[in-house]
Amino acid sequence: MMIVISWYAKIPRNFLTSLSLRACMCGRYTMFAKPSDVQQRFRATMSAEVERKLSTPRYNIAPTQEVPIITSREYGRTVEIARWGLIPSWSRDASLAYKLINARAETLHEKPSFKDAFRKRRCLVVANGFYEWKNLSDHTSTLLSHPPPKKQPIYVQLKGGGLFGMAGLWEEWNNPATGDVVTTCTIITTQPNELIATVHHRMAVVLTPEGEDVWLHQHESLESLRNLLKPLPSEVFEMYPVSTRVNAINADDASMIEPIALSELAASAACASSKQRSLFS
DNA sequence: CCAGACGTTGTT
DNA sequence: GTCTGG
DNA sequence: CCAGACGTTGTT
DNA sequence: GTCTGG
Numbered sequence: 001m002m003i004v005i006s007w008y009a010k011i012p013r014n015f016l017t018s019l020s021l022r023a024c025m026c027g028r029y030t031m032f033a034k035p036s037d038v039q040q041r042f043r044a045t046m047s048a049e050v051e052r053k054l055s056t057p058r059y060n061i062a063p064t065q066e067v068p069i070i071t072s073r074e075y076g077r078t079v080e081i082a083r084w085g086l087i088p089s090w091s092r093d094a095s096l097a098y099k100l101i102n103a104r105a106e107t108l109h110e111k112p113s114f115k116d117a118f119r120k121r122r123c124l125v126v127a128n129g130f131y132e133w134k135n136l137s138d139h140t141s142t143l144l145s146h147p148p149p150k151k152q153p154i155y156v157q158l159k160g161g162g163l164f165g166m167a168g169l170w171e172e173w174n175n176p177a178t179g180d181v182v183t184t185c186t187i188i189t190t191q192p193n194e195l196i197a198t199v200h201h202r203m204a205v206v207l208t209p210e211g212e213d214v215w216l217h218q219h220e221s222l223e224s225l226r227n228l229l230k231p232l233p234s235e236v237f238e239m240y241p242v243s244t245r246v247n248a249i250n251a252d253d254a255s256m257i258e259p260i261a262l263s264e265l266a267a268s269a270a271c272a273s274s275k276q277r278s279l280f281s
Numbered sequence: 282c283c284a285g286a287c288g289t290t291g292t293t
Numbered sequence: 294g295t296c297t298g299g
Numbered sequence: 300c301c302a303g304a305c306g307t308t309g310t311t
Numbered sequence: 312g313t314c315t316g317g
Contacts, residue, residue: 027290027300062300064317088287090294098315099288101300112287112295133300135291151301189289202290247301249317 026102026166026187026204028246029130030155030257031068032057033163035079038126041163042070042212044077053081059256062249063101069170069185070124072216079126086186087173088113094175097184103169105190105205105229109222114186117169119222122215124165124207125187129157129257131246132199132239153246154199155257156239158206165212167205167229188229195234205229 035054039046046054054068061067067084070077085097100113108114136150158164170185192203207215211228214220240259245251 029300062317064315086288088294090287095315096287098317099290102289104289107288110296112297114288115296116294131300153300186288200291249300249302 026130026189026202027063029061030059030128031061031126032059032128032254033126037163038068038079042077042079042124042126042165044070044079046079050079050081054079057254058252059254060246060249060252063098067185068126069168070126070165070212070216071121071170072218077216080183082123082170082183082185084125084186085184086113086117086169086171087182087184089116089171089173091173092176094173094182100186102189102202102204103186105167105188105226108169108188109226114169117171117186118225121170122225123168123170123185124212124216125168125185127164127166128161129155130204131155131242132196134199151244151247153242153244154239155242156196156237157257158236159238164206167207167211167215190229190231193231193234193237195237195239196231199239203231206232208232 031054033041033054035046035051038044038054050068053066061084063084065084066081068079069082071080083097084101086100086103087094087097088100091097096113103111103114108118132154133151134154136152167188168185169188170183173182173184174180175182188205189202190205191197192200196203205228207228214224215228242257243255243260246256
């Protein structure tokens with residue numbers, strides 16, 4: 001903490017106020033609702049196996065892991081399980097997957113990796129909330145000799161903590177090595193609303209229930225689909241800092257989303273502008 | 282035509 | 294599969 | 300997203 | 312630094 005204070009003293013005021021804090025979107029999220037709540041919220045059916053997998057609440061879902069998605073089938077909506085990280089059907093191997101955890105809304109209609117899935121395989125990625133990491137170290141590092149890298153994880157959810165669907169795409173890939181069919185998915189990102197813009201320049205596309213209906217409808221015009229890929233207003237979200245324990249891949253329990261005490265906000269409190277700091281209270 | 286890439290994030 | 298680069 | 304690895308040869 | 316794994 002003493003070190004943090006000494007940095008603060010060295011940073012020119014105008015520099016501090018122009019500091020833009022950065023973090024990443026959609027690299028980690030939560031889904032801890034009961035299977036029956038998922039069914040009800042999305043009017044979807046699920047197999048016994050899916051129900052079994054959803055019965056474990058998740059507070060730290062990471063790329064490459066199995067996640068629940070909502071797809072639209074001839075017989076209605078279903079909850080299915082997909083691996084997070086899209087593998088296009090034409091991939092020779094699975095190496096692209098770790099790169100394709102997000103798809104940019106602005107360009108997905110023209111990218112070879114997403115184009116076909118955008119037309120034919122849209123889905124909802126079911127979530128209770130997601131994490132962002134505020135990077136508090138980059139600009140200050142040019143002024144200070146040895147600043148320790150500081151990142152503050154922030155949890156974002158709908159006010160009240162309700163379930164929501166993120167716009168996603170899914171694919172089936174045939175693994176030539178094993179013959180297995182692998183179902184994968186990706187989460188679409190777009191420009192942020194004002195609240196999330198204080199943290200980062202991208203955000204996941206969260207749909208309204210009405211938007212979900214359009215997104216999952218099989219024969220929508222590409223234009224009306226693209227119109228859905230916009231940020232929901234700031235007013236529907238709330239966010240707060242959480243423990244860095246979420247950094248550890250294997251940490252996964254309800255304490256991940258507990259607000260941490262202001263006294264634990266060392267670096268973020270020291271570096272954040274007053275406007276950004278107000279978000280913590 | 283064939284060969285080769287096919288992506289996002291953040292950081293600089 | 295589909296697009297870009299040569 | 301963060302954490303952790305980052306390699307080959309030969310031997311078992 | 313960059314890639315893979317979770």
